[in-house]
Each structure stands twice: as structure tokens, then as C-alpha cells.
Amino acid sequence: MNVDRAVLAFAGVMILLSLALTVYVSPYWLWFTAFIGANMLQAAFTGFCPAAMIFGKLGFKSGCAFEASKAG
Template identity: 45%
Template structure:
């Protein structure tokens, strides 16, 4: 998988997990979904994403 594929997978898993946890464990987990969404919005404007920087360091191919 390429870098963008990994990024979409990780973001989707994080959002899905936080929504499920927010519905079943505690509503405060929804703040994590909002945090992921804010990072995605921020990266669309700036072109920089913390998760992409981490994935590049881990050697994921572009």
C-alpha cells in the first residue's frame, strides 16, 4: 500500500473506533474523532499531516 492508502486507512480506523467507543463506553471518545477530523481539515489547507510524517519515517512508500 502507498502512503495515501495508509493514511486513509488509519484515519478511518481511528474515527470508527472513537465513534464506537463514544456510543458504547463514554461520549468523551467523540472528541478523539473530532481531533482526527480537525487534523484532516488542517492538512488539506497546509499540506502537512503529522501521520504522514510518521509514516514516512517508518519507511512507507509514496
């Protein structure tokens, strides 16, 4: 698995988790979903993604979207 796929998988899990928390705990968890979406949008334009940097430091191979120099 490369950094790009790891970031997408992580974002997907976080979105599903926040939606489950919205349904079962509180509708305020939708703010977390909005934060994830905003982070993904800014990463698409800037190439800066903290999760990509962390996955790069954990040893994941670089992908197309987040180059090794940006991923750590």
C-alpha cells in the first residue's frame, strides 16, 4: 500500500466513524466530517497533508499524489 491509498483509506474510515457517531451520539459530530472534507479539499490544491506526512514517516511508499519529498 502506498501513501496515497493509505490516506484515502484513513479518510474513508474517519468519515464513516464520524457519521456513525453523528447517528448514535450527537449531530455535532458532523463538524468532524466537515473538517475531514475541508482538509481533503485543501490537500488537493496545496499537496500538503499531515496524514500523508505521517504515513510517509511510517514507511509507506510514495504514490503519485503525495511525493516522497512532501510525504516525509
